[in-house]
Amino acid sequence: MTKKFKHKDIVSIQDLTKEEIIYLLKLTEKIKKLKNKDGLLKGKVMASLFFEPSTRTKFSFESAMKHLGGDVLSFENMETTSVTKGESLYDTIKMMERYADVIVIRHNLEGAARFTAEATERPVINAGDGANQHPTQTLLDLFTIQECQKKLNNLTIAMVGDLKYGRTVHSLTQAMTHFKSKFYFVSPASLKMPEAIKEELKEKKIQFSELESFDRILNKVDILYMTRIQKERFADPLDYEKVKNAFILKAGDLTKAKPNLKVLHPLPRVNEIEKKVDETKYAYYFQQAQNGLYLRQALLSLLLNKIS
């Protein structure tokens, strides 16, 4: 492992210093531009252990590995694994480490990735552990923000949607505190950013305000980070109906936007970004998803000592 990066695993964004994050973003840029990379991970095997459903993240990791010439071991669904026979996660990992060079894990239980990393000497990448962490999403978000704004420092970022339960917005907010950002948190009153994160921002003297509509701030923000609001989060469906329109972005709204504004979304979207927005210069969420591929290629190559 390179001297600049001491970690064997990628488990939590909280493990990474500002310098390490910047290093990973540089590496992603390098691999994105790199030509003739298709044999970089030839002969290496990635175990793709998705214990809960995922489309984008699973495909992104597997595609990243295959495009670098590596192989992938994965199961179609939980029913085909020995976990259904009662095998512990520990035993599954001890078996997989004998077959694979790197382990990617998504699990519904929080802390599963840390547990896995401690159970094996093989490098482990957390692809999401319950409501806790999804560090590769945060890193690809940071990379995308830097790419579309040409910088990471001193940006104004609006986070929109379910800010209470969305781990993506929590981790991204915490990671962006390294870069002197200013935040607008736009959510229904019942789905506000958790107090613990707001406390953290106050301690770090980072400016933020909370709003219930993004209407008046589109001319102020560099990044509009949209997320899905799940109807099921509301006890009364009528409450959802009352607020849902305030959190849907339409192409017409963007007439007020700052020229450099870019709209991001971790995907999947349901109806929170009108399809017409895709055609505007502000839409950047599909590039964001594609960057996920490069970021994951960078991490796999780094942890397997094939790039520095």
Next chain:
Amino acid sequence: MEKTLKVLAIKNGTVIDHIPAGKALRIINILKLQNFEEVITIGKNLPSKTHGKKDLIKIENLELNSGQVNQVALIAPLAKINIIKNYQVIKKFKVAVPDILTDIITCPNPKCITNKEQGGTKFLTIFKNNKFQLKCHHCERLFSQEEIYDYLA
């Protein structure tokens, strides 16, 4: 004739003083002393100069070890412990919540992996404004002092 009620001095053992009022029985529980055969004296709601009221425990013929002291610290962070030998205080120390607590607390988060897999728990102590919070090393959730009372192993 004036009647006095007194708590007897102990010959050998441990005195835990400055326990927040009402917490003595909880300390007895976490130290698993319910069935301890020796004499245990519990004082509840005794007058305290600094906190108004306090609890106090005297345990005969038992010297607490460091693991037990850590557990006391989680419930009574300001407690003072005196070790008695031959009626004399031979050791006197304040408890301190350690920076890392290994296998002392079960994670209160039912979705934490440590509640499903064997392998123990680890909590990191985060001190802030004379209070502390505990962060699960695995699920990364933060818990207040009160939230972990029922989860002490």
